[in-house]
Amino acid sequence: MSTRTPTIAQLKAFAAVADHLHFRDAAAVVGTSQPALSSAVAALEEALGTQLVERTTRRVLLTPAGERVARHARRVLDALDDLVDEAESARRPFTGPLHLGVIPTVAPYVLPTLLRLVRDEYRELDLYVHEEQTHSLLDGLAAGRLDLLLLALPAGVPGVDEIPVYDEDFTLVVPEGHPLAGCQGVPRAQLRDMDILLLDEGHCLRDQALDVCREVGAAEAGATRAASLPTLVQLVAGGLGATLLPETAIGVETRPGSRLAVARFTDPAPYRRIGLVLRASTGRAAEFSQLAESLRQSIADLPVRVVRG
Secondary structure, eight states, X not given: OOOOOOOHHHHHHHHHHHHHSOHHHXXXXXXXXXXXXXXXXXXXXXXXXXXXXXXXXXXXXXXXXXXXXXXXXXXXXXXXXXXXXXXXXXXXXTOEEEEEEEOTTTHHHHHHHHHHHHHHHOTTEEEEEEEOOHHHHHHHHHXXXXXXXXXXXXXXOTTEEEXXXXXXXXXXXXXXXXXXTTOSSBOGGGGGXXXXXXXXXXXXXXXXXXXXXXXXXXXXXXXXXXXXXXXXXXXXXXXXXXXXXXXXXXXXXXXXXXXXXXXXXXXXXXEEEEEXXXXXXXXXXXXXXXXXXXXXXXXXXXXXXXXOO
16 A cells, blocks of 8 residues: 655644543644544554554554654654744744743742843743753653753753853852851862752752762762752751752852851862753754853853853
C-alpha cells in the first residue's frame, strides 16, 4: 500500500491522542469534536498504511508503530512551532507569549527584577512563569512546553544553547550566636567540622553544595533535608546545622528576626553560574540574547557578578 504525506491537522490530532490516550480529552485539547478527531487519526492511519491506535471499550493504546510515529509527529510539530516563532520573532520581537521556566532557588530572588524589566521594556510580551526543578524544566523545553529557562549552568543536555547571565557566591548560613556568625574569610575546610543541611534530591543547588562539601571532605548532616530554601533556613535557625545559600537569597532568607547569621568564605568563594537556556533550533535566539543583555543591566543592584559569554 502506498503512503501519502500526512497533514498537519492529522499529526496534531494523533499527537494529542498519544499524549492523553483518551479521544475526548484529546479533542478538547485540539479544540475539535471527538468524531472529527477520530476521523483525522483514521485518515493518518490510512495515509501511512499502518494501525497507530488500538481502540478498546475502556481505554486507548498505541501500537508499536504508533509509539514510533508519535515521537516523529512531536518533532515535526515542534519544528513547525519553531518556524512560526521565527517568523513572528523576525516580524515583531518581544510580542506574544513567552513561557519561561525558572528553578526554585532563583525564582523568589531574581524574578522581581525580571518582571519589572518585562513590564517596563517589553509591554507587548505575554510572560508566563513556570517554577519547576531543573529536570522538569529541561523536559518542558525539549517538548516545546517552555520557550526559555533561567537556571544554573551548565545544563548538561544536548540540543540546547546557553547564555550566561551572572555568577553568585555561596554564603555559609549558621544559627544566630554560632561562633562563625558574621565572620569573613572562612576557609572551606571549616565545613568538615559542621553539620551541613541540604535541599532534597532534584534541586541543582543540592548538587552544587555537595560539590563544595566534597572538595574539602565534608559530609551532609544525617537524613534531614528540605524541599525549599525557606524550610532549609528554618532548620538552620532551629539549631539542626548550617547550610550554603546563594548570595541573592541572603537578603530574603536571613532578614532581621530570622535567628540566622551569615559567614563568608575566603576568596575565591564557591559560586554558581546562572543563565538562560534555549532550544538550539529556536527561531528566537536573537530575541533571547537581547533579553539576556537587558537582564544583565537590570541586576546591577543584586549581589552578583555579570557574565557575558
